[in-house]
């Protein structure tokens with residue numbers, strides 16, 4: 001295993017007051033005070049366990065207001081949320 005890692009997260013800044021966060025992002029759709037959905041991309045379908053076996057569910061990525069990603073876009077003036 002190499003000690004050098006080129007994964008982008010290795011250079012990513014830590015969340016904090018100087019880093020934009022999901023709660024301030026144009027693509028954040030809050031569902032409650034502690035979490036919301038990211039609408040930067042279409043919802044995705046993933047396998048999920050069900051009582052009958054394996055099923056599929058389609059959903060937006062679930063995020064918390066204090067996390068972030070490189071797709072951050074500031075809300076526009078007059079945006080409702």
Ligand code: SF4
Pocket residue numbers: 021022023025026027028037038039040063067068069070071072073
């Ligand atoms: S995951 Fe990225 S694009 Fe989605 S709401 Fe958070 S900062 Fe915005």
